[in-house]
Amino acid sequence: MSPLAHEADLVVFGGTGDLSMRKLLPALFHSDLEGRLAPQTRIIAMSRGGLDDADFRGKVDSEVRQSVPDESEAWQRFLGRLHHVSVDVGGDDTSGWAALTRLLAGHEQRDRVFYLASPPMTFGPFCRDLHGAGLITPQSRVVLEKPLGRDLASSQLINAEVGRYFAEEQIFRIDHYLGKETVQNLLVLRFANAFLEPIWNSLWIDHVQITAAESVGTPGRRGYYDHAGALRDMVQNHLLQLLTLTAMEPPARNDREAIRDEKVKVLQALRPIVGDEVSRFTVRGQYDGYLDEPSSTPPTELSKRVETFTAIRAEVKNWRWSGVPFYLRTGKRMPYRRSEIVIQFKDVPHAIFPGGSPNRLVIRLQPEEGIELHIMAKEPGAGEVTLKPVPLKLSFGQTFTARVPEAYERLLSDVLAGNPTLFMRRDEVEAAWRWIDPILEAWESSSELPEPYPGGTTGPAGAHELLGRSGRAWHEEETP
C-alpha cells in the first residue's frame, strides 16, 4: 500500500450520476488495485435515488465493471467499500442526513472528503446541511466540480457560500485537465530542462496556439449546454489553465502555493478584451444540426445563440510575452479529437537556404500524449539543398511502458493525500472569470448569432480569418 493512503470516508454527492459512474468509480477502482486506498476507506454515494447499499453495489457491478480491469477478487473488495445514502438536500426531510451521521459516527479521525459531483446551485445548500448535521471535521475536505458559476458574480457567490463552512485549504476545485499526464509533463518540460528557458519568450516565439477539439457533438446534453457554451464549458477553465502553465514564470518551489501564485499572475496579466474588440478578437460558431440534436429538452432561443465553437486571440501583457498572441480554440463536431499546445517559433534571423519554415513545438495532450519538435532538415540528395520540416517525436506511450492514468485518478489521489497543487484556488477561478465576463457580456448583448459551420470541419471561416489577418494559420495535420 502506498504510504500516502490514509483511512478515508469519501462521500460523493451525485454519486449515482454520469460523472461518478463513468469517471470517479473506475478511477477509484484503479487506485484500489494499485494500493492507493487504505483497507478501511469507504466510498459513500449520496443521491435522491432511494437505493440501499445492495442496490448501489448491484448498479455499480452492472454499469462499471465492464470498463475496468477484470480482477474479480479486487472487484469484490471494492464493492465492499461502497455504500449509499438517500438524501434530500436543502429540503425538510432530514432522515438522509441522520443516516449519513450514523454511518460516519466513530470515524471522526479519518480524512473526510465530500465530493460534490452535482450542479453548482447545490453546493451552498449541501455545505450548509453538512454543517447543520455537524459532519465537517478538521480533517474534512470538499471537492467542487465545474462549472463553478456562470460568471464572476455567481462564482463569487458559490465561493462565499462554500467558504462559510470550509477554509480555503479544505476546498479542492477540480479542473480535470490538470490531472492529465501531459499537462503535468508541461511543467517538467519547462522547469526540468534548461534548453527551453532562454527561448521561451517573445524574442523567439511568434505565437502560441491552444486547441481542444472534439469530434463529438452534444447529444443529450442540450439542457446543460444551452446555458454553458464553449466559452464557459472549456475556455474559462481548461484552456485558460493550459495557457497559465505555458506562460507562467518558473516557480521557486514545486509546491501548492508557489505554482498557483505564478498561474494567477498570468491570469491577471491577460489583456481584457472589451467593447468592439470582442468582435475582432473572438469568434463563435455553432455546428449545423445543433438544434436537431436528440435531447430531452426542445431547442429554445438560447439554443440558437449558444456557441459550440470559439476561437480567441488572447494576449499576456508582461515582459516575457508582450506582443505574442495566444490563440485559443475549442469546438464540438470538429474532424478529430485532439488537445494540444503549439509553440510557433519565429523564423531564423537570416535565411541562407531557400524554402525553410520556422520551428514548431507541439505538446499533445490527447490522443497519443507526446511532444514533437518540428525542425528543418536537408532532404538527402546530391543536388540543390532542399529543406524539409521533420518532427523529433517523443511518444509517452511508446517511451514509458507504465499505464497512463486517467486524469481523475491522479486528482482523486491528490485529494485523498490532501495535496491541492493541481486544483484551482479561489483567486485563480475568479481571475479567469474576470477576463471571460466582458466577452460573455458582449456576445449576450449582440444581435448576431454564432457563425454556422458544417459538422466535421475545423470551425467557421472567422476562426481562420482570426489568424489569417496576420498571415498565420492554425496548426493542422493528418487526422491520427
Ligand code: BG6
Ligand atoms: C468537460 C466539458 O469539462 O470536458 C465537456 O464539460 C468536454 O463538454 C470535456 O467534452 C472534454 O474533456 P476531455 O478530457 O475529453 O478533453
